[in-house]
Amino acid sequence: FACIAGGNAPVGVLRSQVEETRTLTDKPFAVNLVTVAPAYQEQLAALPYMPVDYVFFAGSIPKEKEVAIAKNAGKKTICFASTLSIAERMIRFGADAIMLEGSEAGGHIGHVSAMVLIQQLLFKFGDQIPVFVAGGIATGKMMAHALLMGAAGVQIGTRFVMTDECSAHAKFKDAFMHANARDAIATPQFDSRLPVVAVRALKNKGHDTFSKLQLELLKKLGKGKIDMTIGSALDLFGGTLSYERLAAMHFCRRRCGNRLSDGRPVCRAHGQGRSGQESDRRASFGRIRRA
Secondary structure, eight states: OOEEEOTTOOHHHHHHHHHHHHHHOSSOOEEEEETTSTTHHHHHHTGGGSOOSEEEEESSOOOHHHHHHHHHTTOEEEEEESSHHHHHHHHHHTOSEEEEEOTTSSEEOOSSOHHHHIIIIIHHHTTTSOEEEESSOOSHHHHHHHHHTTOSEEEOOGGGGGSTTOOSOHHHHHHHHTOOGGGEEEOOOOOTTSOBOOEEEEOOHHHHHHHHHHHHHHHHHHTTSSTHHHHHHHHHTTSOBOHHHHHHHHHHHHHHOOEEETTEEEETTTEESGGGHHHHHHHHHHHHHHO
């Protein structure tokens, strides 16, 4: 079945998309909620009013009460698992199905390959709960092999980029058409002080800029020029960096003179201290997107 990307869409927009989709089909479909998006809680609260059958939790690990909210709204819940421990936790939280996602997938990924996860997760839980397989699947033969091994189904995303129905820019499709498998790489992490949520994508200038920015920040961190500013920003964004988060921090620091006062992040544009945590997060995401 198909899945609508919730992203950071305003809840009214997401509801209208779900409702429009329902008028076009009587078949089941899902909505994907990104747990680290600023609009996530509002989207989650609106689930009882959305005529959708399934809910994917993506981006990070949902809380047990958040899984319960979706289930109480009458939705079937599917949670991603990039490690054995995450799968065990999601099953304990009451997930209706597990999406085993290997490091071969596109976008934000874990560090364990689908081949390993199939043996760790599918073979262990496949007879207890529906387990879907994602990451690097692009052919019918591969789908068939996953099903023969006990998978309830597979998730395919990148493969559909080249379809006529995909509205991606022609140059985006052209880049895929001329790329080799080795051109898709994951963003690196150079130091544990700057944890990175890896993103696997075609190598481009953005990838190089992200890497250089990490090295720049690590150099400043080593010299004591930014000290706990990074740590506080990491805490603000949940303890990890991604393209969007690191870029938002960099943008804020350049434009707003971000600094510390008594161990708290201070930003003239986004407010002061931990009390402004949610507004800071929203402002940072909004600013970097407009930039």
